[in-house]
Amino acid sequence: MARGALSGLRHDLITDAFAFRPMEPLREGHPLLGLVPRRFRGYARWLPHAVLTGFALFLMFVSAESYGGPGGAVMAVLAGVPLLTTMFRPIGAWWLSVGAAVLTGVIFFESWSSTWPWTDAGFVSHLAVMSVVAARTRTRVAAEMWLLTAVLALSFQPLSHSYGADPFIMIFLSGLVLFVVSTVRGLRQSRREVAAQVAVTEVERTRRTLLEERTTIARELHDVVAHHMSVIAIQAEAAPYRVENPPEELTRSFSIIRENAVVALTELRRVLGVVRAEDYQAPDAPQPTLADLDRLVANVRDAGLEVERTVTGAARELPQGVELSAYRIIQEALSNTLRHAPGASAKVEVSYVLGGLGLRVVNGPPRGLVKPSPGAGHGIAGMRERVAMLSGEMTDGPTEDGGYEVAVFIPVAGERA
Known part of the structure; x- marks a missing residue:
């Protein structure tokens, strides 16, 4: 079990962690697009990207204003770059956020706060990064990110009390946020699967209806065609007796017509027997006109x-x-x-x-x-x-x-x- 867990962790968070996975724009028919005028809907599809970019720039501005100078610029980069990276490399963005927390806690001692080793802006940025990554990946990845975040927070626990920080704030809030995001994502995925299943069921039902209708048509036409073939056979058999001394060629021709009609009628009944249900009974009355x-x-x-x-x-x-x-x-x-x-x-x-x-x-x-x-x-x-x-x-x-x-x-x- 431990080997399997480590293997899954390596596959989810390490293998191709910085692979290019661009975030897709809003799909056509999204409810939000219905609130936007038609001529602006092409731009409105990129609304999630604009929101993430604006939020990242806001966090960078807050960090720069809080610390000022070169240190403020570094803090702004550490808070904003991971969040911007989630739009292209989600797993890599989470690792960048983890690295930013470690760098803040180990090197920039002036950044100690109640959320240490994260700065206030870095704390919010890390929660936002995990939310975006959880929304774009499966539930197991969210659980793995939460466990590693908890390990990171507890690793700084020996020093956290000296500076008034509580690592359990991050553990609790990150778990709560990831639970909500994963639940909403699971519900949406379930709805999509149900909608797809309903569409498949409707297609199969329509196909079955067509097959049943064709079977019904075949049953009805069987009676019509069988009647005509029977008339042909009877008329071909009786025709030579309506003429006095008919030529031998004419008698032979009518005999061939009758034999072919009987053979065709037999084959027709054999073929139509395949589409007849076992409990199907031919109607007593003739088919309606x-x-x-x-x-x-x-x-x-x-x-x-x-x-x-x-x-x-x-x-x-x-x-x-x-x-x-x-x-x-x-x-x-x-x-x-x-x-x-x-x-x-x-x-x-x-x-x-x-x-x-x-x-x-x-x-x-x-x-x-x-x-x-x-x-x-x-x-x-x-x-x-x-x-x-x-x-x-x-x-x-x-x-x-x-x-x-x-x-x-x-x-x-x-x-x-």
């Missing part, structure tokens, strides 16, 4: 949401995948309105245009208490996933009156604008 939109609106109205539905353009049958995704997008948008805008009204617009299908769901501002939702924003991610699957476009965002709008365009192959 835009024809079922009236039923969805009625259900939402029963839940307390006032919905206005508008259909523009000539309604026509679209591919099942498009209609299913359009239905799910509207369903999710209305669910978000119920969840995040209680008491608001909503409008649903379905536009059949040349080249595709347009959707717009907009709700007004909430009129009731909005409760926090742990999954906020993930419904939007699911919508984007469906739109991206169909090579469509989607925009969403708050409206001027405090509501929310979702606009989607889904292109339909084979139709031209």
Whole structure:
């Protein structure tokens, strides 16, 4: 244990003690920068450096005025230089402060005071140096500095009583200051770690939501694609019997079509079986389409949401995948309105245009208490996933009156604008 403690002490305070470690300016978004006009924020980032420099110059001025002459100049240097050095070489600055105390106590006898071997200005400077170093290093370094400072103060104890000095003043105050600084630094570091962990968790949650949404889309499209493949297989098998004496080549072609359809259907079921949960059961009813939109609106109205539905353009049958995704997008948008805008009204617009299908769901501002939702924003991610699957476009965002709008365009192959 002793060997390990000495090894850690050597690593923290001796190895590369004077290495260049510049103090970084305030980061962007720091609360203090918000109090400064925007055009001065570039300069305000160096506020810690300016404060340290001003405080060091103040201590140097006090030392020079207290002692006067060449001795005052030396005392000013011993009090100010270590504090200025903390901005570039923090561990080395602490050693300079220790050396200044030893030099003051051994050589400059006229500097004896109640804080001996430190002068009054040197006493404050040493506390400030340890505070800055503790704020820039880990807690173990603060403990090591306090122990060595205590050893330094006790080393002069035999002479301290002769001159009315009490070394325990430095031991107590330095311990108190280092404890406060280390505690504040630990709390800030914990908050940063928690914030980073929350950000990682949010990213993972969003990724998991996308994977779940893709799995849901795959399950739904399985029924759509399987239905079409089954129709192809049945039609290919029945087609030769609808023609009297069909050519052998035609019969063989339909037979090949049917075999390929059956093989594709088997492979489709095998692949989709991977994304199906063990307890997943295929729905008994067919997948919903835009024809079922009236039923969805009625259900939402029963839940307390006032919905206005508008259909523009000539309604026509679209591919099942498009209609299913359009239905799910509207369903999710209305669910978000119920969840995040209680008491608001909503409008649903379905536009059949040349080249595709347009959707717009907009709700007004909430009129009731909005409760926090742990999954906020993930419904939007699911919508984007469906739109991206169909090579469509989607925009969403708050409206001027405090509501929310979702606009989607889904292109339909084979139709031209």
